[in-house]
Amino acid sequence: MIHVRRAGPLDAGAMAELLNEVIVQGGTTAxxxxxxxxxxxxxxxxxxxxxxxxxxxGGELLGFQWVEPLTTEPGLVAEIATFARVGRTGLGIGSALFEATRAACVAEGYDWIRANIRADNYGGLAYYQSRGFExxxxxxxxxxxxxxxxxKVLKRFDL
Structure with missing residues (x-):
């Protein structure tokens, strides 16, 4: 079962390790x-x-997602990034993360969310498209x- 929660500073080491695995694999992140x-x-x-x-x-980190303010677009915009453990994509991790992130963005007052995806990252493009990004x-x-x-392909999700 997948459990989603807010990340904190004590999670930073595990998230860095997962992200480094994705970076070393190549092809999906800038x-x-x-x-x-x-x-x-x-x-x-x-x-x-x-x-x-x-x-x-068991508490194993499966993936993580963040948004940060993007000031180069009109309105209060959150730019999103999503990472799943290598070999664990397509299992619902991203879907569970986005449900929590979307709700938190609404609560924070964001107007929309931008995804900035490598055009050769077909999995990432499909993921954001399936969430309703245009x-x-x-x-x-x-x-x-x-x-x-x-x-890079720019996609948006209006809140």
Missing amino acids: ITEEVTRDDIAGRIGAPRAIWHLAEDD DYGRIAGYRMGNGQVVD
Whole structure:
């Protein structure tokens, strides 16, 4: 069974470990440099940031999702990121996380949520589409930290 709860600073080490597995695997995130526990802990407490994690019955971290304010778009916009443990996608982790994140975004007063997804991340594109996100833009030729160039698809979910 999947259990979702708000993440806190004490969860930062496990979340960094999971995210680093995703980064090393490659192909699904624009993050190219490994992150540390302190990197994650420093972002969890940022103003208007909302972090949730999903665990199994034994407390194993299955995935996590965060939103942070995005100031480059009109209104109060949350930019979302979602990560599931390598090999554990398609099991309902993202669906459970988004239910909690959506409700928290409404409570926080956000107007809409933006997803900024690599165009070659077909799983990520399908995930956000299945949640009701709609395409509204594209970033062509985005250069990632490792020099790789990808296009990015911008999707929005109106609250």
